[in-house]
Amino acid sequence: MSRTRPLSRTHAPRMNISFRRLALATLFAGGTAIVIVPALPGAALADTKLLNVSYDPTREFYRAYDAMFAEWWQAQGNPPVTIEQSHGGSGAQARAVIEGLDAQIVTLALASDIDAIAERTPALPKDWQSKLPHNAAPYTSTIVFLVRKGNPKGIKDWGDLIGDGVQVITPNPKTSGGARWNVLAAWGWALKQPGGSAETAKAYLAELFSHVPVLDSGARGATTTFAQRGVGDVLLAWENEAFLAQAEMGADAFDIVVPSVSILAEPPVALVEGNLTDDAQRAAAQAYLDHLYSPEAQALALANYYRAWDTSQAAPEDIARFPDLDLVTIDDFGGWAKAQPEFFGNGGIFDQIYAE
């Protein structure tokens, strides 16, 4: 009895199983189709889509600019355009584009990150920086100090940062574009001191980083560590980030100290030509970059605490905000192509000051 029953049992289910298999396979195929089909290109292109891959502190500016551009573009009699934003550490964003992120526009913290895309993919022409005015930098910024209200440690210039008991907050130059400008600005100041040379500048940099208790990976993280966690006496920050922190947290929390020497930070923009699919998208993307130089966009950049070229439509208080100071430029370092490996490459000056 126990021998015959299992046999007949196994027969019946086996028939069912093949049906079940069929059903399963259909389910699988159906499921896969549902997942894949919408991802296929050219399924339905109602309006033009652009992806702008940018760095950390530009969130507020591009949120406003995207709305301004979309409206202006449509008012010119063009089909509507939708702009998507992606923000993160400049280096990580460049790597995402290299590895295939479908960005039509890159707006990064420094030229060497866009150079990296041009070097490693054919999507971006090598001469990208000559395609737009002002080295393809529609707005600029510089590096300033953000200190606690009343400046209790009496910090006035770079030399005060290595005073006894002073703690300095900066993001990690390895992962943050802004922090690379910090390092170069410090170097520029040290070179201009009496008897300044590459050796004294390197010694100063080593001393400076021995005063750094935390290295955040990005500019926003460093601002949070300083402003909200209450760590450190000075934050080395983008000027726009310093103004923003002051505006967000209230002017009674922090003071901005402008050092005697800083650096002209040029965050450049470029078209990722290889990721443009049709003429409509190309026209919109090109206009998106060109329009950054228009008086109204320049006024918007100024209102978002960036230094811009065209002040014709800006509010007077947005212009008066920026003090004049002695600015070194990346050209003093031989351009990013030279400065990047020399200072921040594996085994470069920044690695050396931590190896000693």
Place this chain on the structure above:
Amino acid sequence: MLHGKSPLPGFGLGMGILLLALSLVVLLPLGALVGQGVAMGPVELAHHLGSKRVASALTLSFRAALIASLFNLVFGLGLAWVLTRYRFPGRRIIDAAVDLPFALPTAVAGIALTTLYAPSGVFGGALASLGIQVAYTEAGIWIALVFVGLPFVVRTVQPVIDEIDTEVEEASATLGASRLRTLRRVVLPTLAPSLMTGFALALARSVGEYGSVIFIAGNLPNQTEIAPLLIVIRLEEYDYNAAAAIGLAMLAISFTMLLAINATQVWNRRRIGHV
């Protein structure tokens, strides 16, 4: 052929799907990593791993993971014991809370822990007045790793405690064993395999943990820079080989440690002769 071996149908299909999924998700990425290492060759591998900075990052990652997992071993066992053996109000809520580290994005956990333990935070402020700094030191890393590793120990030990017959402990007591002796000779040997598994899982998880740690660690080279962060830094330099080399080193060390833990398990099983 296969039908003859097992009365259970579906082996071919099931195994096929499993192998496909395993290959796509686990074997291919690991294979690519090992492949990159082979392509580099031993000289370049040694070059990438030879620096003091890589050595201190690897040491820090494994030391912090070991410390945190040992803490979880003790603390997790205690928590599992209380949750299984006693009935008290709020037990179910605590039981559910144990799973939170699984569910919470690790970045959120990292930010929350940093907010609490930074000098401006609630715990951090109190500790700072005692001269102890937690956030941005190695102690901060321990706390983050304890957080992510805890549920692994609790959840592997809990069902085993549930299975132990209290009669066995009672028998041990009536035969004259002290409480400590019962614990040491009766309870712990039964729990040992699951404790080891939980420990191994927590360890493996915390060695590679990145999201929560980077917020609470100071990330200073040679001091509070964990190996996964150094991998990210190498990637930022477009130095894929150096990143792969550190990844391979972590994989090799983790594999050796898990192998050692498994070997202890086998030895333990032989010694006791059951379970």
